[in-house]
Amino acid sequence: MRHLHAETLAKQLVLIAREAEEAFVAVNTSGVTDIQSNQDKSPVTEADLAAHRVLATQLKSLLSECSVLSEEDVGSLAHRLPIFFFSGVSLRT
DSSP, rough: OOOOOOOHHHHHHHHHHHHHHHHHHHHTTTOOOOEEEEEOEEEEHHHHHHHHHHHHHHHHHHHTTSSSEGGGGGGGSSSSSSSEOOOOOOOOO
C-alpha cells in the first residue's frame, strides 16, 4: 500500500476538491439542466456527475489501492477494502 505523509495527502485532497468544484460550477453555470435520478429517486444533475468524474478519477489516481464509493455511482460498490467515501462537494474560500 502506498503511504503518503498526512500533510501531503491533505493538500492533494484539497486540490482535488477544488478541481471538482470548478467542474461543478462550470457545468452549473453553462445552462445545462439535464437531471437524472438515482436509484432512490433523488435528483442528479450533470454538474453533480461532472464533479463525481473528477473526484473518482483523481482519487483513484492518488489512492490507487482504495476503492471509491460515491452516491453518484452506487453501481460501483466495491467488494474490497479500504474504501474512500465522498458525498457532495462544498468548498468556500
